[in-house]
Amino acid sequence: MTEVDYRRAGQLPGPTTSNLADILERVLDKGIVIAGDIKIDLLDIELLTIRLRLFIASVDTAKKAGIDWWETDPALSSRAAHRELVEENRRLREQLAAPAPAQGAGLPRNGTAASTANQDSPEGRPSGQAQGAEERPVS
Amino acid sequence: MTQPVPTVPPATAATYVFAVCRHVDEGTLPRLPGITGAPVRVLPFERLHAVVQEVPAAEADRRSWTERLSDPGELERCVRAHHQVVMAVAAQGPAVPMALATLYSSEERARQALGADAARFHTVLDRVDGRVEWGVKVYASSASATTEAGRGAVSTGVPAGPPTSGAGRAYLERVRGTQRAREESRRAALLTAEEADAELRGLAVAARRLRLQDQQLTGCRRAQVLNGAYLVEEGRTARFTEAVASLRQRTGALIELSGPWVPYSFAGEDGARGER
Numbered sequence: 205m206t207e208v209d210y211r212r213a214g215q216l217p218g219p220t221t222s223n224l225a226d227i228l229e230r231v232l233d234k235g236i237v238i239a240g241d242i243k244i245d246l247l248d249i250e251l252l253t254i255r256l257r258l259f260i261a262s263v264d265t266a267k268k269a270g271i272d273w274w275e276t277d278p279a280l281s282s283r284a285a286h287r288e289l290v291e292e293n294r295r296l297r298e299q300l301a302a303p304a305p306a307q308g309a310g311l312p313r314n315g316t317a318a319s320t321a322n323q324d325s326p327e328g329r330p331s332g333q334a335q336g337a338e339e340r341p342v343s
Numbered sequence: 344m345t346q347p348v349p350t351v352p353p354a355t356a357a358t359y360v361f362a363v364c365r366h367v368d369e370g371t372l373p374r375l376p377g378i379t380g381a382p383v384r385v386l387p388f389e390r391l392h393a394v395v396q397e398v399p400a401a402e403a404d405r406r407s408w409t410e411r412l413s414d415p416g417e418l419e420r421c422v423r424a425h426h427q428v429v430m431a432v433a434a435q436g437p438a439v440p441m442a443l444a445t446l447y448s449s450e451e452r453a454r455q456a457l458g459a460d461a462a463r464f465h466t467v468l469d470r471v472d473g474r475v476e477w478g479v480k481v482y483a484s485s486a487s488a489t490t491e492a493g494r495g496a497v498s499t500g501v502p503a504g505p506p507t508s509g510a511g512r513a514y515l516e517r518v519r520g521t522q523r524a525r526e527e528s529r530r531a532a533l534l535t536a537e538e539a540d541a542e543l544r545g546l547a548v549a550a551r552r553l554r555l556q557d558q559q560l561t562g563c564r565r566a567q568v569l570n571g572a573y574l575v576e577e578g579r580t581a582r583f584t585e586a587v588a589s590l591r592q593r594t595g596a597l598i599e600l601s602g603p604w605v606p607y608s609f610a611g612e613d614g615a616r617g618e619r
Contacts, residue, residue, distance in 0.1 A: 224419065224422075224423075225556065226478060226601050226604075227422060227423065227426050228422055229553065229554075229556070230426075230440075230604065230607035230608065231422045231425050231426050231429075231440075231442075231443050231607070232422065232442075232443055233553075233554075234440070234442075234607035234608045234610060234611060235439075235440040235441050235442040235443070235607050235610050235611065236363075236439050236440065236441055236442065236463070236464075236467060236610040236611050237441075237442045237445075237611060238360075238441065238442075238445060238456060238457065238460055239456065240360075240444075240445045240446045240447060240456070241357070241446060241447045241448040241452055241456075242357070242403055242404060242405050242408060242444075242446040242447075242448070
């Protein structure tokens with residue numbers, strides 16, 4: 205209760221993750237409807253809304269679990285630069301640790317690689333985050 | 344010389360419309376990414392400004408938009424981008440937000456179609472000028488009130504039962520007590536919702552009750568009993584927010600306030616009814 209009240213107390217109109225549902229509700233369901241040349245069926249939009257609602261729920265769950273790749277996106281955060289170094293560090297250590305089957309280790313996808321990353325991370329972030337970052341290669 | 348120079352560029356791009364307003368300073372727009380990354384710009388028509396962006400023709404059919412919006416990540420990006428442009432336009436004066444994905448096959452088509460609805464735009468612009476939208480949500484009281492009442496029912500139910508069927512009876516009593524308490528708290532919440540809505544309508548130019556949001560969406564364990572949108576004079580913002588605060592105190596209910604919003608909920612025809 206207090207958590208929600210707190211967030212609203214700031215009265216910031218800007219979008220935050222917490223009020224994405226409100227933005228959705230307005231952008232998808234409200235606004236003036238003028239016949240366009242390319243018609244997206246309202247029914248479709250309904251389905252999309254539901255799908256996105258489920259997506260939001262999963263994002264929130266992920267966030268609570270400490271998976272927050274969107275906060276470490278290079279375009280969104282200065283922490284990304286730091287992350288890049290951690291990532292590089294991790295790759296180098298992996299190469300050192302696994303000289304022979306290096307091919308496999310180069311493509312970490314699951315728990316083992318992620319937990320290695322976790323140990324290397326100075327902030328000791330949850331492994332889930334490292335996995336999430338894996339899917340968004342930093343160029 | 345031999346190369347024929349086309350005076351009118353071929354219609355290779357479709358036009359996405361974000362919002363319509365009386366006037367917007369075009370200089371502030373190109374910084375916005377919009378949906379496609381092409382410059383966000385002004386398309387004048389009938390003494391009004393539409394804020395538009397080009398969409399490559401290849402992406403401007405129904406199927407590719409449905410596909411695009413089926414991807415939750417992409418849908419979120421589009422929704423946020425749309426909202427961002429709408430906010431930027433509304434920061435400069437009254438604006439009518441368009442529904443997401445209002446698309447025309449060319450700029451000329453957009454001008455025609457929007458022009459045909461110019462009167463509607465003027466009406467909405469007059470309605471929202473100098474006003475903002477506030478969202479107010481009321482939730483049923485917490486589970487603690489329910490369980491407290493439930494416990495009360497158990498303690499009175501147990502001694503009353505005959506010793507042989509005591510456990511079963513107690514169980515039934517407990518279930519009934521919980522149900523009763525839940526129903527009571529729900530009824531109380533609905534009353535609070537009515538009270539809040541009535542009071543806030545009094546401070547608003549127009550009001551609407553939006554569809555209640557599902558618990559799955561709000562992430563709140565309590566049931567939402569009011570999802571109201573209120574069109575409020577900018578000058579009455581303080582009074583409105585104070586009223587919400589005092590409702591919170593008086594009723595002890597969980598009341599969420601969001602805004603100020605660009606008046607999305609009062610841009611369409613259903614918003615015109617006002618429902619005062």
